Amino acid sequence: MTRSISPALKAQRVLPGFRLTMGFTLLYLSLIVLIPLSMIVLKTSTLSWAQFWSAVASPRAMASYRLSLGASLVGAMMNVLFGSVVAWALVRYDFPAKRFMDGLVDLPFALPTAVAGIAMTTLYAPNGWVGRYFHALGIPVAYTWLGIVVVLTFIGLPFVVRTVEPVIQDLDAAVEEAASSLGANRWQAIRRVILPELLPALLTGFALSFARGLGEYGSVIFIAGNMPMRTEITPLLIMIKLEQFDYAGATAIALVFLVVSFGLLLGVNVLQRRLRK
């Protein structure tokens, strides 16, 4: 130890506490996150391939994947579309109640999901404040696929707004000026100059909103109706299997679900890095 410590290493180790804090970090991470999560793999490995396949590919499970993926996808797309408008208006324009609205955007992060669930269900029920208008048009919202989309849109709302907002703030005004002095009209400037700048942030917001929607449970179960094959999301199916003490079946579906969510986020990360280049 006394012979040759490289200067760089020596300078870094001026501060004490690396072993203590790193040791605690790794211990706590293992106890709370890694060991409990590894139970999923451990439990699934007790199944034979046929048992695993019959759990994860049963018609009921397949229907729940379709519903969960589809509803989260539509919710995330709603948020990309409207969230970018909201972010743009909050950064660029002045209007009444702007500060209040800006603060309220984070409500879905702060509001317990069960509260969001019962509020949305009451609003969109056939006699609810909003639901009655849809009902008059012959479109039921609560207890259908559409109701799930509504709550997943709510749950994912902050993600796109909050990832796109700082990018709009940092847009270089000179580039917009250059585009306009080179004869581009406003629409061309937005499409050719601003939108490409926003794309990585939009994609991140989309992925976060989508991933959050996939896993969401608390708000959805109130409005979904929870009919097997029709309005049963995958997290609910996992819950039902647990209540029936079918732990292996629940775990197998959870494993598939986790792999899909991690894969999605990983894929978007890779795509994003390519877009930035």
Place this chain on the structure above:
Amino acid sequence: MNGPSLTEPRFVRWGLIAVTLVYLGIFLVIPLAAVFVKALEKGVGVYWAAVSDPAALSAIRLTLTTAAIAVPLNMLFGLAASWAIAKFEFRGKQILMTLIDVPFSVSPVISGMIFVLLFGAQGLLGPWLVAHNLKIIFAVPGIVLATVFVTFPFVARELIPLMEAQGSEEEEAAVTLGANGWQTFWRVTLPNVKWGLLYGVILCNARAMGEFGAVSVVSGHIRGMTNTLPLHVEILYNEYQFSAAFAVASLLCLLALVTLAAKSLVERKVRVGKEAA
């Protein structure tokens, strides 16, 4: 900025503002208002009866207890992890940071399920726990564990970028001048990151008190025993006691509003701290 082609025509601006207000109105303002209106629909007497009911009071107590354990634990972890990650260089740092974020991308139901797999009667440690007459699942320890898991990253992910931005020159100076590790931490680092720490704690606390899915899996819904506030809302709602459900939900709404207000206050301080760095 005000050149004719550098902003949108007036009708487009007003159109986008209108879209913003309608979107945020439908998804945020109306649901929030609905909770309070429904809570007070049958008068203050019913409201008071619902929130002062013994089952509600015991749910409030359990929710506060859970947060009082989970938040300090994750705060301690956040401080240790950010010290190790931001002040030192080591291999695998990126992997460690990814692992810390993992609980955010796990569905709440799966977050609860892993603790059932570990500590449940059929779980890995189940037989041992039964033999020693210890109860974790369907009891308070399980609720606390699941809450610690879902709120795991909040403080760490707030502090790591902040400490990295601030660098470690000040700490190195303190150590060179003869301060020991604890003195350096208490007198130099902690004052520098206090607003970021508070920000993380506020978000962590909101999630800890509002978590539904993960807690629902491990709770067993025993009234007066293992019922948290969000679970109590669900029970009342499913028993068609809508006014009572919304009355209890309005308490959680107030928590969310206080969280948002505190968050935007602290946000400004954090920004000032980052710019000063």
